Amino acid sequence: MNRGRAGSIAWLALVALALPPPAEAARFWRWKDGQGTTIYGDRPPADPAADARSGTFRRPPGDPVVLHVRDRGSHYEITAFNSAPGPVQVQLDLARADNVRPVPALPASQVVPAGGSVVVARIYPVDPRLPNAFEANMLQLPGDPRARPLDFEYRVPFDYGRVRVDQGFGGRFSHSDAQNFYAIDFALPEGTPVLAARGGTVMQVESDFQRAGLDREHYGGRANFIRILHEDGSMALYAHLKPEGVEVRVGQQVRQGQRIALSGNTGYSTAPHLHFAVQANGGMRLEAIPFRMFGALGELKFAREDPAPPR
Incomplete structure (x- = not known):
């Protein structure tokens, strides 16, 4: 898994x-x-x-x-x-x-x-x-804790097609904290093109991390990733990207559907996948927020393992 x-x-x-x-x-x-x-x-x-x-x-x-x-x-x-x-x-x-x-x-x-x-x-x-x-x-x-994220129709962050979700909202393996509760892990082969689920400004990138494993001390919070700031102050996180797989730069404006990276298996991870979350600054604390996502057949429905996010 x-x-x-x-x-x-x-x-x-x-x-x-x-x-x-x-x-x-x-x-x-x-x-x-x-x-x-x-x-x-x-x-x-x-x-x-x-x-x-x-x-x-x-x-x-x-x-x-x-x-x-x-x-x-x-x-x-x-x-x-x-x-x-x-x-x-x-x-x-x-x-x-x-x-x-x-x-x-x-x-x-x-x-x-x-x-x-x-x-x-x-x-x-x-x-x-x-x-x-x-x-x-x-x-x-x-982020700015005064931001008020709006309801938005996010697109699937890769080309449309069948894909497995290995961990959804409230996943007990690693989606039980406030920063990850509303995150989705898509099982994508390494090197799959990652597309922007929503347009915005590239705020942060990391592409030099090479390794993956389950040692929290060494890999917890470590991965290649892109953070994109949206106009309403929310931020999308695309993580566990392929080494040198980031294809955008800090400050760049990207549009919805634009190719931004290649998926990978870096950081605290068991296998290649794309970790996607929408986050907001809750006051010196990052918090994942619910989002709606659409594919070729309409809105995706993600299962929730835990009933409520942590406080």
Whole structure:
């Protein structure tokens, strides 16, 4: 039986400022100038006499939102910059707060528009006469929780014909969580052309993952996939694609029925298949939503194994 999981495929990624260096870490330096103003830079100061201290922040590949910290004299300003072609919600928190007061109180979330930036927080010293330090953690998730998905007639995401559904709504193998409850696993031979079930903007792609298996620690949430943002703010996920099988790029506009990829067997999967779901941002939480899908003979009726999605 072909079944798989793609629920954790999202930008639910942690970005940390001033933490010990993890993989894919970038380095920054902090020092004071002649007037005592703290300076941040991506290179050490030219003056060798400056007392520069370095730190790192994690910037995982593919994450569209990065944090910038600016010293405004009276406070530090933390800004989130989004390079994605769609909105991304971020949540900021402080892992360390020595003699500082964040405004607003943290944790706090903001929606960063496509290609835009938002000041997420300002960090003020409690006592300016004393040293201060902080560490900021950020989570990011695609989509805008204010979006209201509309009823839409999705087409089957491959050429019409007979196909087996190996796991439907509420499937106990891997469709029991909120991100996957309303997902469908279509049993497709590897290399089958995948078509856009609905038009939209390509928001995220992954095509370099090579392996498949049932070890959750190694393969859970890992797969080649495409995420397409629709005009109503919902997002379609096409997962377990063939290595190098993605045929679209981030930011590309695609139309319904357009070829976008080749099906495969990557990530947490037992055999070749296409995992399809429509998701929405429920507030720093991806949630699969019900959808209607049509083929050559009309609307498809998917069986539901569990009675209701998780809360």
